[in-house]
Amino acid sequence: MTTAAVYEAPPLDRGLSMPRDPARDREVRLRRLVDGHIDFVARVLRNSGTPQADVDDEVQRTFIVAARRLDDVRIGAEKSFLFRIALNLAAHARRTMARRREVSADQAPEQIERFATPEALTDQKRMRELLDRVLDKMEEPLRATFVLHEFEEMSTSEIAELLGIPRGTVASRLRRARIEFRERVGAIEALGKRERET
Amino acid sequence: MREPSRLRDETSSALERALLDAGTSYRSPASARAKTLGALGLAGSATILAGATQAAPLSAFAKVTWTKLLATISVVGVAAAVPVGYYAWHRHAGAGHAAPVHAPVVALAQAAEPAVPEEAPAGPAVAAPALEPAPAPTLAPTAGSLTHRAEAGPSTVTLAGELSSIDGARAMLARGDGEGALARLDAYSRGYPRGRLELEAEVLRIDALDQSGRTNLARERAEAFLRRHPRSVLAARVRAHLGD
Numbered sequence: 001m002t003t004a005a006v007y008e009a010p011p012l013d014r015g016l017s018m019p020r021d022p023a024r025d026r027e028v029r030l031r032r033l034v035d036g037h038i039d040f041v042a043r044v045l046r047n048s049g050t051p052q053a054d055v056d057d058e059v060q061r062t063f064i065v066a067a068r069r070l071d072d073v074r075i076g077a078e079k080s081f082l083f084r085i086a087l088n089l090a091a092h093a094r095r096t097m098a099r100r101r102e103v104s105a106d107q108a109p110e111q112i113e114r115f116a117t118p119e120a121l122t123d124q125k126r127m128r129e130l131l132d133r134v135l136d137k138m139e140e141p142l143r144a145t146f147v148l149h150e151f152e153e154m155s156t157s158e159i160a161e162l163l164g165i166p167r168g169t170v171a172s173r174l175r176r177a178r179i180e181f182r183e184r185v186g187a188i189e190a191l192g193k194r195e196r197e198t
Numbered sequence: 199m200r201e202p203s204r205l206r207d208e209t210s211s212a213l214e215r216a217l218l219d220a221g222t223s224y225r226s227p228a229s230a231r232a233k234t235l236g237a238l239g240l241a242g243s244a245t246i247l248a249g250a251t252q253a254a255p256l257s258a259f260a261k262v263t264w265t266k267l268l269a270t271i272s273v274v275g276v277a278a279a280v281p282v283g284y285y286a287w288h289r290h291a292g293a294g295h296a297a298p299v300h301a302p303v304v305a306l307a308q309a310a311e312p313a314v315p316e317e318a319p320a321g322p323a324v325a326a327p328a329l330e331p332a333p334a335p336t337l338a339p340t341a342g343s344l345t346h347r348a349e350a351g352p353s354t355v356t357l358a359g360e361l362s363s364i365d366g367a368r369a370m371l372a373r374g375d376g377e378g379a380l381a382r383l384d385a386y387s388r389g390y391p392r393g394r395l396e397l398e399a400e401v402l403r404i405d406a407l408d409q410s411g412r413t414n415l416a417r418e419r420a421e422a423f424l425r426r427h428p429r430s431v432l433a434a435r436v437r438a439h440l441g442d
Contacts, residue, residue, distance in 0.1 A: 023432075023434040031240050034234055042224060043224045055226075059226055124220065128220045131217045147221070181214075182211075185211060189211065
């Protein structure tokens, strides 16, 4: 008969009894925030009207603002928090873009010949440009709902929670947004069809 | 309440599908993640910049070109963009292309409505002057510096070097080599006098001073750090060092 080796298991509360490092915890949370949501933030910024050239900077800015207020964000509410920051920054970026357009109006006719020929654009970029045009016509509440449902594939319940509105309002906004989207795309298709027939 | 399906799943329009794909497929490049972590003072593994460094020249070119495109197309609007776009679409359609990706770059019939933002958030600018002897680093870039850096080109190359130095010092510190870490951090400050990770370096320096037995100096620098950067992302860590 052999004697079983004595095994001394580590105490169950070992991890819990160790002193916590708040600074390290905060860093870990911040890093997870970036890793877990950076694509979401970038898409929200882009689909909410932030010009392509500004998206990276606005992504950075979103997380800097979030880092400053991180202690006020409850666990699990990070995505909603980031979404609101990104939405505000996108609005700011659109305003800046509108001002740039006004300033550069004099140079535009010359530049368009140089840069906007179909050959100069890839199909993907053309689709992105066209999508920007379609979304830019939507009112902000409709656009946010449309973006979250169609691009982020969130349910109406999730969107309702994120935006802090009733689920019925989400459904209503989504219906209107989809009608607008289809009407505009349909108009483009119809115009193209007429063009081909003449 | 019945959950509505995705438009992507129910549409029969190739153009609608292509537009929805364009909205879904957007991803943040590795360079954006690296820059974000750097700005937050979270200088992680240097490997995060492996892809970003290579991608920088191309993305810089694309950024310039795309900015010009957006600005110019937007200004000219329907009058210029529609004929150009339809010429392209017509040509592709006439050639028998069924793929939706050949639809035009076209402004819609109405002029763009200016978006009305709900609330402009406070800017994230946190100018971060350095402790002596390290000169003026910046943790969180200002709006101006963000734009400037974007236009300045492949700054990720420099950032990769900075990250490598900081990671080296951190590794030495983890091994208990406080003197080695200090030497590495001093070299970093000399090599990158306006380094973006200088605050991170200063926090490591405080740790390294403490580890090498210069506790008074470590405390002095920690207190100075908090006086200068009380709202820094790293302030909590320094406070923990002081036992606050």
